[in-house]
Amino acid sequence: MAQHGPINNGVRLSSFDNDPQRVVAVKASDGATGEEVEIKYTNCKVIGNGSFGVVFQARQLGVPKHLEDIAIKKVLQDKRFKNRELQIMRLVKHPNVVDLRAFFYSSGEKVGLGRVRSSCINPCLQKDEVYLNLVLEFVPETVYRTSRHYVKLKQPIPNLQIKLYMYQLLRSLAYIHSVGICHRDIKPQNLLLNPSTGVLKLCDFGSAKILVPGEPNVSYICSRYYRAPELIFGATNYSTNIDIWSTGCVMAELMLGQPLFPGESGIDQLVEIIKVLGTPTREQIKTMNPNYMEHKFPQIKPHPFSKASVFRPRTSQDMLDLVARLLEYTPTARLSAIEAMCHPLFHELRLEGTMGVISQLSLRRCVGGWVEVLPTGVKAEVAGERGAAKDNDWADCYLTIRSHADPLRLVSIVYSPRLELDAGAELA
Structure with a gap:
């Protein structure tokens, strides 16, 4: 030894x-x-x-x-x-x-x-x-390798798996963002996955930073396909919203089977974004980097996500809506991780019987709501209040979260999926 x-x-x-x-x-x-x-x-x-x-x-x-x-x-x-x-x-x-x-x-x-x-x-x-x-x-797999596996099979990833992966990614981001940490390198390769349980773990904090208001940051950060447009514009006063853009890119990639914005350079990356989202307005450019407001960009109309020219035919409207809300030019217009967790796309995870479907997908266990990290005394409220989410209109949910004094606690109690199991438990 x-x-x-x-x-x-x-x-x-x-x-x-x-x-x-x-x-x-x-x-x-x-x-x-x-x-x-x-x-x-x-x-x-x-x-x-x-x-x-x-x-x-x-x-x-x-x-x-x-x-x-x-x-x-x-x-x-x-x-x-x-x-x-x-x-x-x-x-x-x-x-x-x-x-x-x-x-x-x-x-x-x-x-x-x-x-x-x-x-x-x-x-x-x-x-x-x-x-x-x-x-x-040690976690044996990654979301990237899982995605490549389905590509080789020439099959799309099942929607339920995409929902599980995205919910858990958003859950991790809601947590780190709540303590001021920006990951700055969200991509499928940095999403570890246990294939036997379906549990996702965010990894590689080598680029992460605690963002301080008013303190400049480097703009050349984040892997190319997943870089937010404000980074391409050279912004140094960005926020955790760059992680949200990257999350939208990851979700789109899982839906498509390939990156949505496969640019080979910074300029090429911006061109790929404009091809899909259209040319940003002067107001949108101002929110990303006002130094580029007078720059002349080719005027290109956006491709609505609802059309098959971007995503596969018959892609669910909830998926298209969430991707669109994550991939906004204006950083503050993007949903926060907490808000995205409450999107109707994830309502299926809150329904009785969903666990049986997950079991059939060989995902024998899935992490549930935020029960594991709730303060003492809050766990008892979960069972009684969780069902309220499915009865609320999405717009009402959105406004409630925006105005709530403690949105992290609100989401953990009311909007978490009905998929909680003890850490050591497994389905038969």
């Missing part, structure tokens, strides 16, 4: 082992409390890498079986700055956000630039550099 001691002024560093079968023990900090813990893991293998670093899958020892599988995200740690991703991940705790189990630091391993073996070594890692390792719960 490889044991690694403290060096560098007490920071516990550990080196990944070349043998994936070998047990590695590291001194780490608990993700929630920061207390020192020892983690032992084995069966370590590379499952992804990029400019951010590398991600490994491993099996943790000495924990309950359902917690054994872990992912370890290893990123270069700049000694001059705190790691924003770590800071944010220690703040968040939600059923639809990937869980940070622990974190520790390690030194790089200088190896040749040959093929990366099925071990915990990455040729990008440099010796004597310090790396931050985030120990995360």
